[in-house]
Amino acid sequence: MKPLRSVAIFGAVGALVAAVALPAYAATKPEDAATTVQQLAAVDAQSIVVASEATTAPVDRGSFSATTPEEIAKKKAEEAAAARAAARATTASATGFSVGNYALVSPGSGEVRYPLPQGSYNVSRTLGNGHNGADMVSPQGTPIYAATAGVVRVSSEDYYGYGVGVVIDGVVGGARVETTYGHMTYGSRQVSAGETVAAGQLIGFVGSTGRSTANHLHFEVKVNGGLVEPIGWLAANAG
Ligand SMILES: [Zn+2]
Structure with a gap:
């Protein structure tokens, strides 16, 4: 049969x-x-x-x-x-995320790049009053780029209040620059701890994980160990 x-x-x-x-x-x-x-x-x-x-x-x-x-x-x-x-x-890994109409690498040629595409965000809050960085409000899924070249020190799905977070240790103009990126979408990280990244490299996508109530990138900058105001620092250095 x-x-x-x-x-x-x-x-x-x-x-x-x-x-x-x-x-x-x-x-x-x-x-x-x-x-x-x-x-x-x-x-x-x-x-x-x-x-x-x-x-x-x-x-x-x-x-x-x-x-x-x-x-x-x-x-x-x-x-x-x-x-x-x-x-x-159009995406650095098989995570199912895509940069859509944005560039795969943050535009520019300098040592410092904007962590989000220009025009894709509004700054709702910055350094001060117990807040360590800038909150850049942007739609979920907006690509996040490494502000500097360096080595990924942290890449975690659960990085304290940062939620899905990445920390990159870099050197800009002889100064140690540590940048932190928080509240990314779960599963969207494109880099691992220990990995070397280039300035402007895609590292993840905007979300609202951790201590966050709306989609935004919490972007934090330390120069030689001290917090600096990120938006002014970007304006002075990025390009
Ligand atoms: Zn914040």
Whole structure:
């Protein structure tokens, strides 16, 4: 019984394929020919062989890019591969996040880069009154870039009140510069602890994790160990 059942299942799938292929086929062939193929496929599972040959052989190949099930499968595989390649080109890992219309690397050529795309954020709060950095309000999923080159000291899904956070140790103009990025979206980090990053490299995406009530980047800067006001520091150094 087993081999027979296999044939029947194969026939059922074949009938589906034949039915899908029919509209295109019918466009170039008389109506009755299409009906015959459909009926054959439905009535007798083994007629898949006939149906398959009948649909592929007489078709005007010039009007199709793919006709046989094999060609369609191959074309779909090629399209999927192309889509994966495109996805890799716009995001640094297979995390499912994408920079969308923004640049993969923060624009500029200097040692310091803006951590968010220019025009994508509003500063709601900055250094002072017990707050150690700048809150840059931006939609969830906005790409976050390393403000300086350096080594990733922290990359965590649960970095205290920062939530999903990254800390980078860098050197700018001979000074030690430590930058902290907080409240990223879960699962969006693009760098690991110990990794060396370039200025402007994509490190994650804006979210509202940790001690946060709205999507924003908490951006903190320490120069030679002391906190500095991040927005003024960016204005003076980024580019
Ligand atoms: Zn903050």
